[in-house]
Amino acid sequence: MEPGPERVILCPHCGHKARVGTIRSYSMIGAIAWTDGKISSMAPDLPAITRCVACSEFYWISEAKVVGEFHEWGSYRVRSADPADSSVGQWLEGGPPAEWLSLEPVRHLAGEEYLLAIRKGLARTERDEKYLRISAWWSHNDQYRTVEANLEAKGSLSGQVRENLERLRELLDEDDYSDRLFKAEIERELGHFDEARRLLAFDFPEHVREVAVFIDQLAQRGDTLVRKIPKGNW
Numbered sequence: 161m162e163p164g165p166e167r168v169i170l171c172p173h174c175g176h177k178a179r180v181g182t183i184r185s186y187s188m189i190g191a192i193a194w195t196d197g198k199i200s201s202m203a204p205d206l207p208a209i210t211r212c213v214a215c216s217e218f219y220w221i222s223e224a225k226v227v228g229e230f231h232e233w234g235s236y237r238v239r240s241a242d243p244a245d246s247s248v249g250q251w252l253e254g255g256p257p258a259e260w261l262s263l264e265p266v267r268h269l270a271g272e273e274y275l276l277a278i279r280k281g282l283a284r285t286e287r288d289e290k291y292l293r294i295s296a297w298w299s300h301n302d303q304y305r306t307v308e309a310n311l312e313a314k315g316s317l318s319g320q321v322r323e324n325l326e327r328l329r330e331l332l333d334e335d336d337y338s339d340r341l342f343k344a345e346i347e348r349e350l351g352h353f354d355e356a357r358r359l360l361a362f363d364f365p366e367h368v369r370e371v372a373v374f375i376d377q378l379a380q381r382g383d384t385l386v387r388k389i390p391k392g393n394w
């Protein structure tokens with residue numbers, strides 16, 4: 161993994177500064193793929209949306225103003241203060257301002273926060289809503305990824321988690337193979353095994369065919385847990 165410079169951004173609501181990492185390149189060696197579509201890898205998992213530590217409002221990181229960039233032990237540059245001038249300043253040596261180094265990094269939202277962000281109007285497009293609902297779902301499933309999870313540990317889904325999956329299901333297009341696979345997995349996790357299997361009986365492209373077969377086997381077993389996709393199947 162090759163990290164890029166750290167960025168200093170401003171909360172669009174209150175102007176509080178935060179830092180966010182960037183990545184130049186990373187490798188997928190050793191990555192783990194899950195049936196819900198999440199891929200765990202060595203690459204730093206940078207959030208797309210966050211919540212300001214000062215004012216508690218949500219914001220998309222891509223929409224926050226960047227005021228500077230820096231390397232922890234090296235050069236830095238300040239973005240122009242003139243909003244009409246988006247040009248980036250020269251890299252300066254001598255280490256970044258101490259204030260920048262002490263900034264808190266932006267954080268990922270927790271499961272319920274993704275849903276709260278939707279209620280607060282952060283999903284301006286269907287694509288945003290899909291992103292937020294998938295993130296809420298993955299975040300809920302995270303508790304079953306770390307340990308050797310079993311079905312008893314899962315119990316029944318809370319109303320909020322179920323509602324999220326039901327709404328996400330409506331946003332997915334059955335004619336799109338990737339959406340269809342997501343949808344089949346949602347039906348399986350909701351315990352609708354026949355519906356999951358109906359969706360999986362489809363001419364998926366080669367590179368996900370084995371994943372569909374694997375999810376189908378889980379549905380046949382009556383398994384509703386998120387599962388690691390065995391190596392060699394993706």
Ligand SMILES: [Zn+2]
Nearest residue numbers: 171174212215
């Ligand atoms: Zn703020």
